[in-house]
Every structure is written in C-alpha cells, then in structure tokens.
Amino acid sequence: MLNLTGPAFRMCDGLTRREALRLGVLGLGGIALPDLLRAEQAARITNSKKAVIMIYMVGAPPHQDMYDLKMDAPSEIRGEFKPINTPVPGLQVCEHLPKLAAIMDKCAVLRSVTGSPDGNHDSFICYTGRSFRNQPSGGWPAIGPTVSKLFGPRNPSVPPFVGLAPNAGHPPYGSPGHPGFLGVAHAAFRPTGPARDDMQLAAGVTRERLAHRENLLSGFDRFRRDVDASGMMNGMDAINRQALEILTSSKLADALDVSKEDQATRDRYGKGDTRNYGDGAPRNGEHFLVARRLVEAGARVVTLNFGRWDFHSANFSEFKNTHAPIFDQALSALIEDLHARGMSDDVAVVAWGEFGRTPRINPDAGRDHWPQVGGGLIAGGGLRMGQVIGATDRLGAEISERPIHFGEVHATLYHKMGLDLNNAYYHDLSGRPQYLVDHHLPMRELL
Numbered sequence: 001m002l003n004l005t006g007p008a009f010r011m012c013d014g015l016t017r018r019e020a021l022r023l024g025v026l027g028l029g030g031i032a033l034p035d036l037l038r039a040e041q042a043a044r045i046t047n048s049k050k051a052v053i054m055i056y057m058v059g060a061p062p063h064q065d066m067y068d069l070k071m072d073a074p075s076e077i078r079g080e081f082k083p084i085n086t087p088v089p090g091l092q093v094c095e096h097l098p099k100l101a102a103i104m105d106k107c108a109v110l111r112s113v114t115g116s117p118d119g120n121h122d123s124f125i126c127y128t129g130r131s132f133r134n135q136p137s138g139g140w141p142a143i144g145p146t147v148s149k150l151f152g153p154r155n156p157s158v159p160p161f162v163g164l165a166p167n168a169g170h171p172p173y174g175s176p177g178h179p180g181f182l183g184v185a186h187a188a189f190r191p192t193g194p195a196r197d198d199m200q201l202a203a204g205v206t207r208e209r210l211a212h213r214e215n216l217l218s219g220f221d222r223f224r225r226d227v228d229a230s231g232m233m234n235g236m237d238a239i240n241r242q243a244l245e246i247l248t249s250s251k252l253a254d255a256l257d258v259s260k261e262d263q264a265t266r267d268r269y270g271k272g273d274t275r276n277y278g279d280g281a282p283r284n285g286e287h288f289l290v291a292r293r294l295v296e297a298g299a300r301v302v303t304l305n306f307g308r309w310d311f312h313s314a315n316f317s318e319f320k321n322t323h324a325p326i327f328d329q330a331l332s333a334l335i336e337d338l339h340a341r342g343m344s345d346d347v348a349v350v351a352w353g354e355f356g357r358t359p360r361i362n363p364d365a366g367r368d369h370w371p372q373v374g375g376g377l378i379a380g381g382g383l384r385m386g387q388v389i390g391a392t393d394r395l396g397a398e399i400s401e402r403p404i405h406f407g408e409v410h411a412t413l414y415h416k417m418g419l420d421l422n423n424a425y426y427h428d429l430s431g432r433p434q435y436l437v438d439h440h441l442p443m444r445e446l447l
Contacts, residue, residue, distance in 0.1 A: 017326060043186045047154060049346040050417040051295040052143060052381075053302045055288075055331070056123045056165075058173045058280040058352035059310030060368050063375035064396035065319060067093050067109045067388075070359075071121060073395050077359045080316050088386050096324040099378075100333035105386040106344070110376040112390025115405040116187050116355040119369030121310065125354055127177030129437055136430035138181025143410060144301040145179035145186035146436060148161055150419065155298030157251040162294050163188030164287045165305040169256060169279025176303045181428040188303065191256050255297035256445065258289050265289070269333040272326040280308025283323060285330035292337055295347050300417075309353060313364035323399030348381025357399040372438055375397050378409065383446040407440035415442040 064070055069092065070081045083092035086104035093101045093109075100107070115129045124132045125143035143150070144161035153160045163176020165188070174187035258266060272285030283306060291302040306327065311318045331351060338344045356374035357367035373392055379385065389402035411421055414436050421442070425433045 016198040024170055048418060051300050051347045053291045053349045054414050055304045055306055055351040056126050057353040058305050060355045061307045061309040062357040066095055067375050068111045068396055070396050076361050077395055091388055093273050096320045097328045099328045103332055103335055106198045106310045107377055107379045108385050109388045110401040110404050111388060112402055112404050113374045114375050114403050116371040119371045122172040122354055123175045124246040125406050126352055136428040136434060141180035141182040142177025144188055144303055146175045147300045148186040149182050158298035159189035160300040161188050162299045163190045163303045167194040168281055173280045251297055255293045256290060258286050270329045283307045283326045286328050288330040288334040292334055299390040311366050312368055315366045338380055344380040345382040346419035349379045350393035353374030359395045389445050406442055407437045408443050412446050413439045
C-alpha cells in the first residue's frame with residue numbers, strides 16, 4: 001500500500017518519494033500533488049451544512065396549469081383552472097395550490113425551463129442537468145453522486161446521497177439519479193422496502209462480533225483488491241465501510257423514523273399515498289418530511305420521486321383530485337419547516353419534471369408531451385426568493401423571455417454549495433477530465 005508519510009526510498013530515477021511529492025509529479029496509484037491539494041481544499045468544506053432536496057415530478061407536470069396560467073388564451077388551451085393571488089406582486093398560481101400560493105415569497109418560479117432533447121420520459125435531465133445523448137465513458141453522474149464524490153459524508157453514519165425512489169414500472173420513473181462514471185460507491189442509498197430492516201444489527205450480533213467479521217472480510221478483500229483492475233473493489237470497500245457505520249449507529253434509522261416527530265408536524269405534511277401511482281412513484285407526503293429529517297441528520301443530497309403527472313387524458317381531474325392536494329400540502333410544509341428550523345439558507349429545494357405539456361388540450365381532456373418548455377419551483381438555499389424568472393408566449397407554447405436550462409439550475413446549486421465551477425472536475429472512465437456542468441453559469445437572478 002502506498003504510504004505517503006513512510007520512510008524515504010530511492011526510485012529508479014534517483015528521486016526519493018518525498019522529493020517527488022515536492023515536485024508534484026508522483027504518479028504512483030494515479031495520485032498527483034494537484035489532486036492532493038484539491039482534496040485538502042475540499043476537506044475545508046466537508047462540514048458544510050449545505051444540502052439539496054430535489055423533487056422529481058414523475059412524468060412531467062402541466063406547466064400552464066400550475067405557475068403559468070394563460071387566462072387570455074382560447075378555452076382549448078386555457079383549461080378550466082383559475083389563478084389565485086400570492087404575496088408576490090403580479091404572481092398568480094393555480095387555485096388548487098393554495099398552500100404554496102400563500103408562501104410564494106419564499107419561492108422562485110421558473111417559467112421557462114428548457115433543455116430536454118426530446119419528449120421521452122426520463123428523470124435523467126432533472127438529476128444531471130444534461131442530455132442523455134453523447135455521454136462520456138461510464139455516463140454522466142447525477143447531482144447526488146457528484147456531491148458524494150466531491151464532499152463525502154458530513155456524518156459517517158448517514159450516506160451523503162439518499163434516494164427516496166422505490167422501483168417503478170417504468171424504470172426511469174424510479175431512478176434516484178445514477179452515479180455514472182463515478183461508480184457504485186457514490187450511488188444512492190435507497191431506504192425503501194426490505195432494505196430498511198437491514199439497517200439494524202440482527203439479534204445476537206454484537207458490535208464486537210461485527211468487528212471480528214469486518215477484520216475477516218478485510219483479510220479476504222485485500223488480495224482481491226490488489227488484483228482488481230476495474231476499480232470495482234474500491235467502490236465495494238466504500239460501500240462496506242458505509243454499511244458498517246450505519247449498522248453501528250442509529251442516526252440514519254432515526255432520521256427515517258417519522259414517528260419521532262410530533263403529531264402536529266406529521267399532520268402538517270400529511271401522509272398521502274404510499275403506493276406507486278401506476279408505473280410511477282408514490283404520492284407520499286411523508287417522504288417530504290423524511291427528506292427534511294435526512295438533511296438535518298447529515299445527508300447532502302436527497303432526491304424524491306413523486307407521483308405520475310403524465311396526464312394524456314383527464315388532465316384536470318387527475319391534477320386536482322390525485323396529485324395537487326398532496327403535493328401542495330407536503331411541499332409547502334417542507335419549505336415552511338426549513339424556515340422555522342433555521343435551515344432555509346442552507347437547504348435548497350427544487351421541484352420539476354422532465355418537460356412541459358402541450359398548449360392545446362387533446363380530445364381526451366389531456367395534455368401531451370411538450371419538450372419546448374416546462375416549469376419548476378425552487379426555494380431556500382440562500383437564494384433570492386419571491387420572484388418569477390422567465391416567461392412564455394400567450395399560449396404557453398414557446399419561451400418569450402429568459403430561457404433557463406436545467407444545467408443553469410445545477411450550476412447554481414453547485415455554486416451555493418461552495419464549489420468553484422471553473423476548477424471543480426472529475427475524470428470519466430477513459431481518464432478524461434469532465435466539468436460538473438457544460439458551459440452553464442449560475443443564475444444571476446437567484447444569487
């Protein structure tokens with residue numbers, strides 16, 4: 001094993017290891033002095049409380065029926081919903097989002113989100129800020145794995161990236177955001193289903209007994225790690241270490257246990273429906289509460305998949321009866337809760353889908369896919385709230401003012417977490433350096 005602080009020895013070119021370090025040219029194990037310096041710099045922000053809760057509105061919600069109602073458009077475009085006022089002058093939102101309407105001064109509405117390459121359903125662009133086309137070796141990592149890689153855990157007993165996304169009938173609907181070329185060590189921890197039972201020690205297994213098993217496992221793994229050329233063992237080592245931390249601490253299990261909250265708080269969020277909605281995700285109000293508890297416990301990124309907004313038919317009845325009430329209650333509770341707990345400057349909340357919906361209502365009273373423009377909502381994170389960014393034309397069909405690329409929002413989130421977008425990068429599987437976002441800059445309106 002490479003020992004950077006051990007006794008000096010001569011290399012074949014006459015340099016000692018320490019001399020090589022001073023020159024910054026140590027190539028053993030792929031380590032170079034700039035990498036060490038970057039790691040040292042990153043360590044200074046390891047204890048940052050900055051976090052992101054990203055809500056993927058599965059299947060793409062109707063932007064013109066939420067925050068961008070077009071009351072002057074013809075009826076076949078306008079739809080049946082009415083706008084209601086908010087505390088932000090000139091901003092109106094859908095009548096079926098009354099709780100969110102009341103706190104719009106704590107939010108920023110994004111009316112001109114663009115960047116989806118086509119009308120295919122996928123959470124990819126929401127979680128990466130990039131198109132799934134022309135990916136590098138290994139694939140683009142999502143925001144959760146990226147933050148996990150660059151920051152590491154804030155608390156060793158709590159994974160830096162947690163995905164509240166149970167498996168779905170359409171797999172992209174159940175994705176929490178993939179690790180891409182960053183590998184399995186930075187994949188989401190997904191505490192759904194039977195995995196939750198595995199977060200506590202089985203009866204009769206003491207911490208001492210677990211330590212003996214860990215030592216035995218390490219002995220077997222050292223040989224495999226030495227002969228492994230894929231890097232997979234290093235990822236497995238990280239997973240094993242994280243699993244042991246979780247097993248020997250109750251912090252994660254406590255964060256997931258909403259029964260520890262007072263009943264008034266639980267009632268404020270609401271329970272919603274814990275079942276998957278069709279081939280989508282649950283409309284689970286308690287997931288919003290769990291997300292807050294997770295970032296409070298030390299998670300840096302929590303992704304949350306909600307519902308199935310793909311209303312090709314019965315758009316208005318589906319929206320107002322099955323999705324909007326739960327979403328309105330849970331998201332408004334989360335935003336207010338973060339403010340009440342003094343967490344709003346540190347925790348950014350983003351809620352959006354992969355694209356918007358067609359301006360014209362189809363014969364089945366639905367709206368179809370519309371990748372030209374969509375909408376979203378952002379709150380907290382120490383960003384400037386109480387504003388609307390971007391605009392669409394009178395039909396909600398095209399962007400008329402300030403296009404907002406998904407990548408710009410990601411750039412803003414990374415910037416607020418303390419990352420220098422000009423210098424923060426990682427390497428794909430071919431060894432090529434890749435920046436966190438393409439050419440996008442943080443949104444000046446939010447800073």
